[in-house]
Amino acid sequence: MSAPARLAGEARVSGGRGAWVLAKICGVMTPRDAAAVAAAGADYMGVILSPGYSRSVAPERALAVYEAAGVRRVGVFVDARGEEVAGTARELELDVVQLGGGETAETVREVGDAGGWEVWKTVHATAGVSPAGAAATYAAFADGVLVDSFDPRRPGGTGRPFPWRGVGREVRAAIGSAVFVAAGGMTPENAAAAVAALGPDVLDVSSGVESAPGAKDPDRTRAFVRAVRSAGAGARQQ
Secondary structure, three states, rough: OOHHHHHHHHEEEOOOOOOOOEEEEEOOHHHHHHHHHHHHOOOEEEEEOOOOOEEEEHHHHHHHHHHHOOOOOOEOOOOOHHHHHHHHHHHOOOOOOEOOOOOOOHHHHHHHOOOOEEEEEEEEOOOOOOOOOHHHEEEEEOOOOEEEOOOOOOOOOOOOOEEEHHHHHHHHHHHHOOOOEEOOOOOOOOOHHHHHHHHEEEEOHHHHHEOOOOEHHHHHHHHHHHHHHHHHHHHHHH
């Protein structure tokens, strides 16, 4: 298990409620925003490395973004070939490869076997459909499972939460010791409620800390990280 996976695993307490929840800021596009992410104290920073999305960053520009932050590097890929993902992950020295499309369990395994990075697989939650079944399938090969809202046009940053009720408990039971990441419509204002309802190891935000699409707001980014920290500390004391 990689260092990021160990750190997230150490956040858990009995029953799956986070005693120390980690914060991830995703969809970062510029070195300036990356520096703000680092100043806020985030644990992970995600850059969308597949082309064609509103927050995509070309791999040749991504290194400068990662280097400006100095936090754990997450690269988001959508339906890319396994060897392409591995090559980019190696070049950018990623800590986490996040697969956000319709990748098969075999692709997840292939990417994980190709290097020392952690692999998170995104599954989507929609009203009336629990993502636990898909999460269980991928957890056999992935270090973590990220549950997000569903939008066929984009891999994240939808700005909409999925129905939380019961999802955290079901997903935790399905994935065992894998890292549980919750995303989808997260904001500084609802972060505490999300931690309480879902019990994740990592809470992930993108559009919820932006002043404009793709532009991270330093104040909202700090507020999100503070909210996640406070919520995790409160869970620890319960």
